[in-house]
Amino acid sequence: MSEEMLNDMRSRVDRIDDQLLELLSERARIGLRIGELKAGLNRPLRDPDREKETLNRLAARNAGPFDEAAVRRLFREIVKATLELQQPEKKKALLVSRKSKADDTVIRLGDTAIGGGQPVLVAGPCSVESREQVRRTAAALAEAGVPVIRGGAFKPRTSPYDFQGLGFEGLKLLKEAADEFGLLAISEIVDPRHLEQACDYVDIIQIGARNMHNFELLKAAGELRKPVLLKRGLAATMDEFLHAAEYIVSRGNGEVMLIERGIRTYEKWTRNTLDISAVPLLKRESHLPVLVDVSHSTGRKDIMAPCAKAALAAGADGIMVEVHPNPPEALSDADQQLDFDEFREFVREVKASGLYRQGAPAAT
Numbered sequence: 124m125s126e127e128m129l130n131d132m133r134s135r136v137d138r139i140d141d142q143l144l145e146l147l148s149e150r151a152r153i154g155l156r157i158g159e160l161k162a163g164l165n166r167p168l169r170d171p172d173r174e175k176e177t178l179n180r181l182a183a184r185n186a187g188p189f190d191e192a193a194v195r196r197l198f199r200e201i202v203k204a205t206l207e208l209q210q211p212e213k214k215k216a217l218l219v220s221r222k223s224k225a226d227d228t229v230i231r232l233g234d235t236a237i238g239g240g241q242p243v244l245v246a247g248p249c250s251v252e253s254r255e256q257v258r259r260t261a262a263a264l265a266e267a268g269v270p271v272i273r274g275g276a277f278k279p280r281t282s283p284y285d286f287q288g289l290g291f292e293g294l295k296l297l298k299e300a301a302d303e304f305g306l307l308a309i310s311e312i313v314d315p316r317h318l319e320q321a322c323d324y325v326d327i328i329q330i331g332a333r334n335m336h337n338f339e340l341l342k343a344a345g346e347l348r349k350p351v352l353l354k355r356g357l358a359a360t361m362d363e364f365l366h367a368a369e370y371i372v373s374r375g376n377g378e379v380m381l382i383e384r385g386i387r388t389y390e391k392w393t394r395n396t397l398d399i400s401a402v403p404l405l406k407r408e409s410h411l412p413v414l415v416d417v418s419h420s421t422g423r424k425d426i427m428a429p430c431a432k433a434a435l436a437a438g439a440d441g442i443m444v445e446v447h448p449n450p451p452e453a454l455s456d457a458d459q460q461l462d463f464d465e466f467r468e469f470v471r472e473v474k475a476s477g478l479y480r481q482g483a484p485a486a487t
């Protein structure tokens with residue numbers, strides 16, 4: 124063994140290292156491009172399945188002298204470095220942020236586009252109570268050209284003695300009425316175990332204000348291929364609200380809509396305080412559609428139309444309002460639900476403002 128031979132071997136190592144560096148740099152450039160493609164597809168940057176597939180494939184090809192553990196360790200570091208490369212400018216930017224995706228997210232359901240610049244009205248009873256009740260409401264919505272019916276079937280209520288909803292029977296009735304009148308259906312799901320079955324009945328899954336912090340429910344909703352309407356928590360900050368949406372989007376479900384439904388403050392004249400500033404704030408910070416619930420926020424029929432107009436003027440992509448054939452007999456939220464005449468007047472007033480450009484026929 125001579126010094127010369129040692130130097131010769133080291134020169135060969137240097138040449139191989141140079142080649143490895145070139146190949147690793149090329150791999151990194153491709154990894155960066157993959158990161159951009161995944162962000163554009165609203166897919167999480169980290170793909171554990173892909174990583175596992177890569178390491179298993181290389182371990183199977185390995186003919187030594189490195190053992191399998193060494194090969195896995197080496198390539199795990201390469202993948203980790205690639206992921207870090209993909210993320211630096213993104214690690215602070217959430218997937219729901221405009222920093223990750225500048226263009227508005229538009230959620231298309233049949234002829235209805237939510238977030239596409241034409242505001243959408245979502246209306247319906249607080250709770251689905253009977254076939255007749257939800258069918259009559261669907262008919263009134265169809266007549267007014269409102270494309271989406273809401274109806275609660277699993278009702279998170281303050282008191283366990285209050286009406287809890289009809290469960291899947293309620294979802295079935297909601298779907299029947301929506302199908303009969305060509306409407307899209309939306310309903311709140313509170314239990315992750317119900318999500319998959321609920322997708323057979325609704326076009327949009329709603330996650331309620333009280334469940335905005337239910338991270339297991341958010342994660343489960345992220346596994347769905349069904350649009351989700353996420354309500355702001357009763358006292359949630361904008362940051363918390365967007366991070367809650369990130370739980371869903373980061374799991375692969377990019378079709379998330381945000382809804383401002385009022386925040387809990389010291390004010391007693393309204394049910395909650397409608398935070399209109401949330402609309403421009405969320406539209407600036409996120410590409411997700413932003414809707415406003417004028418029923419749960421105000422709890423007052425006499426100011427719902429002006430608040431809806433304020434929300435649309437502030438850039439809201441839609442308005443949610445509660446409607447019931449006979450509110451005094453409603454099993455929940457009786458005081459705030461519009462009857463059909465009040466609803467038609469609400470739609471007329473909102474349309475007359477010129478802010479609701481949806482192709483709805485003029486309300487009678």
Ligand SMILES: O=C(O)C(=O)C[C@]1(C(=O)O)C=C[C@@H](O)C=C1
Nearest residue numbers: 157168169170173174202205206
């Ligand atoms: O294929 C991808 O999705 C990549 O982003 C590339 C890559 C890799 O370096 O192999 C990096 C990060 C992912 O978590 C998975 C794999």
